Amino acid sequence: MGEDRYEQLHAAFRWQVPPDFNIAEACCGRWARETPKATAIYFDSESGCRAVYSYAQLQRAANRLSNALWNQGVRRGHRVAIVLPQRFETAVAHIALQQMGAVAMPLSLLFGAEALEYRLQDSGAVLAIAACEALPALREVKARCPALRRIVVVGECPVDCDELPWMEALQAEAAQFKPLATQADDPAVLIYTSGTTGNPKGALIPQRALIGNLTGFIASQNWFGFDPFDASQPSDAVFWSPADWAWTGGLMDALLPTLYFGRPIVAYQGRFSAAKAFELMAAYGVTHSFLFPTALKAMMKAEPRPRRHGLKLRALMSAGEAVGDAVFAWCRDALGVPVNEMFGQTEMNYVVGNCQALWPAQPGSMGRAYPGHRVAVIDDDGHECPPGTVGEVAVHARDRHGVPDPVFFLGYWNNDSATRAKFTGDPANSWCRTGDLARMDADGTLWYEGRADDVFKAAGYRIGPGEIENCLLKHPAVANAAVVPKPDAERGALVKAYVVLADGHAASDALVQALQGHVKARLAPYEYPKEIEFIDALPMTTTGKVQRRVLRLREQERAAAAVAA
Template identity: 85%
Template structure:
């Protein structure tokens, strides 16, 4: 058990945000000058392609692209879409966009034409940088996006009108570029949140948001190879995460922080599998990683005893769903590393979590507020809840010393009403609500109770799905599970479990009874699933979160209720 150094560390922490700050300079420029030959990116694809790129190579390519963007009329404040998978060109695009003071609009490779059209039209993006395999959907979306003047295509793809080939564009430009000066508060990224109702909202993040992420990143990665008590010792970390670089989890929790500290990150362009995850970590000597609970569950099932694989892994961070004690114990006992759970949102990321090197963590806990962040559980009226009372997790715009927290978004794009609704009062000096329910114990540790719309009542009992799902996962027949309410006239709702079977198991009445008995024996009597439905795969977001809302709405429709039923 780690010594508890939390309180003195948190009390002593002070934000050091310079008035001028630029992501491109912080994540590439300074390293290209100081350590030009150091590896920035290891690249591997499922087609067998492998490459290694230095910070100097990253900077030269970004300079060429910055010149090309300027030649295409892109200027400070313009939105530039980036629809690319994990690869070298993705990092180049982000560095180049920040060098000219434009705003990057990351877009998932999984988006169809309708999803693309909404985001491109709403943002007013003037140019897109897209992978060849994304072009059919992007071309279908373009008629609805009049502001989009050009598309730069990366990879094999025959270009059409108003489309330019990546290599042709870069080869025509100089490898030198003078970066524009940006303020720390200037806009840098526009990330659209999926939300639970209505159209996605674009969260506009400032340059300084990365600084706001750093305490959580370095703490959750157990100081990322640095010695927290001897700063003269350099880091030898190698980072990897399967998280999509188009999302907060991949961009702000993996790519940009790794580059900020001048360390290499592994880019894997391919589908996630447990076997490939182990292979990549062994091949590149990955020391630090961010893996979603769903990924860890798959890896646990695939390799219950993975120590023979020769991994160099030292620390894991996980987020998106509660890890649960089964995965927590497997990481500690079988991988030989701690797993630090983290919590954050696109609007204010990396605010809660664990750092087992400096303070103790219990399985299932969301952790404590990371240094620099003031986090609490509040009630409907915005008052802080008593220890142990369930309420909504909220982050204050100012830290415990009254200093503005740099982690916050600037607001929702073209949606002032939604921005105001996110806060309990003045956005510059009030609580920002997350929509997630938790309780905070007297020691400052948070315990997740689910999304505000995931928690439900059955016969008067408040049911949080996480604990039941974690219990089901401990059964050898269960690969994954999601728990939702099934409408019931007598109890209001029944506990229903959707279960994905592990290989070699058959979903029959005997297994249903066994799973019910399994939960009954471990949790409260009212928590066992009254109904179990076996399903091939759970609906998931692109960031690895189970979409319980999809299953909940399905149950309401089956019961003949409208989508607005609770």
């Protein structure tokens, strides 16, 4: 471990946000002029289709698409849905929309008709760029989305359809387009986030937010191949992440930051598996990656000797949930690459984490605020909590020097009340709440305690599920686990664990007792799961997070049914 440069970096750091800024120019336009032949996208797929695209090819395709969209009536500020997986066309769509001053609205291919309809209606999207797989659902809802004029289809397009085929649209247009100038505060991306209650909210992300993401990206990636004290050093970085580009984790944590630095990113269109992860990293010489804890757990269980693959991996970031010391130790000892945990939200992303190249990381911690971000743990009244006290993680609208932090979203789409509720006061000069609980050490290190709605009390004890889940994961029979409260008349709640078994293990009463003893021997007596239910798979979000809320509701419904019976 090297010298701890944390305080030095924070004290010296100053944001440099130009009044005029455009994501397309920063991530593609300048590289198409300066390093046109440099690789931007390596494409790979389950079907065996592979291709390599340069920055010049990315820019020319984006220019053609911008012209095509302009002819379809897309103008500055218009919302355009992107329903695509990881592939070249997805990057083209984002660059094309940004240089038009339009607002990209990425949507997951996993969304059904109802989810698509709500977002298309709420946003007033005027056009959708979609993979052919999404076409049936989009056709089903199009008539109920009056603003939606046209669908551009990537892939097989039915004959005699109202949709516009991608290749046909681009081939009819010139490869030159004059970008529209945008200001740093102009909207760039609209991403819908699922809250604990109510309909999803559209977080409107400005152009400048990419700049706000950069300190976290380069720190969590151990400076992405650059020496921070000698920026002239070249980088051979190649990035890959299974994170869906339809979400903040894939778009703002992977695709756009990689392109911002003019480096190649691997786009893999297919399902994640531990074997495929190792295969991709070896084949493309991946040096930097972002892997969710769920992915790392699968890789850890599948491969005790990962170095035999001849990987070139130099830096690894993880986010979404706490990694836990079992996975942390595997990354450090077996993989040979210490993992940098990161924490952020769609509304203000990449704000907390580790950078083991420049400051020591404590296993299991969230890390510390990245340079340029002022982070604290606050109580219900908005006051900073003393060290070691559990409270809500919050990010201030201004950094430690009083300068506005560019990472912040502009607000929730058509939902001013939700925007106001997110802040403790004036959004331009107050704390922004995350809804995540943590405690902070005197040196600023944060320790995750779970979502505000995930933490529960059992027999008067405050229970955070993460620690128990991590303990269960250390048992060889456990592939994954989620801990929720089970309503109990006497104690208020019991600790219950849903467990996915690793290959080669079968459910039994003896295994239940073994797992309970495993936790009881390692954590406080009140933390061991009084009940364990084996399950084939945990409910997950499309971004790979365990949906404890689904399991929690299941327990509440069972308890209500038992009372009624």
